[in-house]
Amino acid sequence: MSNATQTDPASRTTGTATAMVLEGFGRAMAPRTFPRVDPDAGAVVVDVTHAGICGTDIHLQQGRLAIPVPVILGHEAVGRVHALGEGVTTDARGEELRVGDAVSWASNIPCGHCYYCEDQQEPSLCETRKVYGINQSSADWPHLSGGWSEQIYLQPGSTIVRIPSSVTPQQVIALGCAGPTAVHAVNRIAKPDAGNVVVVQGSGPVGLACAMYATLAGAAKVIIVGGPANRLEVARTAGIGDIHIDIFAETDRAARLDRILAETTGGRGADVVIEAAGVPTAVSEGIDIARRGGKYLVVGQYTDHGTTPINPHYITKKQLQVLGSWAFSPHNHLEYVESLPRLAARFDLASMVTEYPLGKAEEAMGDMRDGRSLKSVLVTGGQS
Ligand SMILES: [Zn+2]
Ligand SMILES: [Zn+2]
Structure with a gap:
């Protein structure tokens, strides 16, 4: 200096x-x-x-x-x-x-x-x-x-x-960096198909950017699961996402899962789930949200926040494609x-x-x- x-x-x-x-x-x-x-x-x-x-x-x-x-x-x-x-x-x-x-x-x-x-x-x-x-x-x-x-x-x-x-x-x-991060994650790695139901966990910039690119990719419905309420309100008024589920209002995980699944085609679960919450515990919930044969993309764990219990049986049983995306x-x-x-x-x-x-x-x-x-x-x- x-x-x-x-x-x-x-x-x-x-x-x-x-x-x-x-x-x-x-x-x-x-x-x-x-x-x-x-x-x-x-x-x-x-x-x-x-x-x-x-x-x-x-x-x-x-x-x-x-x-x-x-x-x-x-x-x-x-x-x-x-x-x-x-x-x-x-x-x-x-x-x-x-x-x-x-x-x-x-x-x-x-x-x-x-x-x-x-x-x-x-x-x-x-x-x-x-x-x-x-x-x-x-x-x-x-x-x-x-x-x-x-x-x-x-x-x-x-x-x-x-x-x-x-x-x-x-x-x-x-x-900001969430834009190119989402381009890499959604367009290059997750690659949702037109007509897919996509669930995005997290409503920060990366989550909202992923939701936008899922919409541009032709997703039939984009469900944002995040919070707090003011963030979801910004998303709603900016036209980002079709359904907004507030994890601070719907704190019971089983009830929340039912609500999310009810929004998916035939209640089967999401075709693509994108984790952009940055919270390790979100990962087991994301596995539950995905349908059989679906994709689960983990993009939100940019910083190491430690380990979390998951049941890998469901990765096998659902024949899930689990993907990661690092930066861009x-x-x-x-x-x-x-x-x-x-x-x-x-x-x-x-x-x-x-x-x-x-x-x-x-x-x-x-x-x-x-x-x-x-x-x-x-x-x-x-x-x-
Ligand atoms: Zn950044
Ligand atoms: Zn190099």
Whole structure:
């Protein structure tokens, strides 16, 4: 970290950028300044305008995942191109990229040559991928490697995509990393068929994003099992999901199961169940909800919350396909951005968002943790 002096304010590449830094686990986010830098060849510097807060950020602050500190958090953000490094002329779709363009970018850069990247063609499983806002310490050059910042330095190899002109930055950030996570989970792994009954366990951003993509995939009915009530209300008014079951109101598990099964075709159970609750005990209930020969996709256990009893007999007896989905690849991010006009036309995405100034990161995280906001988004001064 450096205390670069404020030099010529007319220059675009001098002075400092303010960012919110996690300096140690369990500590409050602290505003710190970093020197602004010019992009090297292949890199792009972006003025961040909106940066999302994700449940993972709260876990990172608590030290539940091994990451380097200090770190500027923020793995989901949008902004405007501030400067293009030598050789960068187009975005990931091959469209011309210019200073001032509104862009989003994949949070991760896979290595591109490991077994998972090359042989399996599944870069979400790359073990050495760089992830903005997570495993790039702000102590290391180029320092500005997280989204909760006025500026971010996107390294060569980043997947940068111009935001379609028909969607707003608020609509892009409403789902944040849950958008590409759901693209990967639903479109690539679970692959519901048209006419399916899909149950989504969990009504956070990942659950709602999975519900949206299940609908876009042609599901006949999408049942969201989650809570608390205010989250389900946001889902309902945004047009997400067909049936909403509040686990805080329907606390008896057997009665809840009856209610859910009654909503499925012939009471057989769901064709596809997607776990996006992040609570280990949800898994045994999910197995109960799935029909014989159905699919159960576990995508919500991103953080290790420990073990849970399940009865594996029912996996065999139901001939269940049990699937997992880890994060997403840059290609899924691209697919997410390309799907945004369809998503935004069908669902009221911006209604999911509550905005806070960058300096109020703690308050924004607290409101999300306590369920007061479904999706907290930090808004910068938009300096450029
Ligand atoms: Zn996230
Ligand atoms: Zn790799």
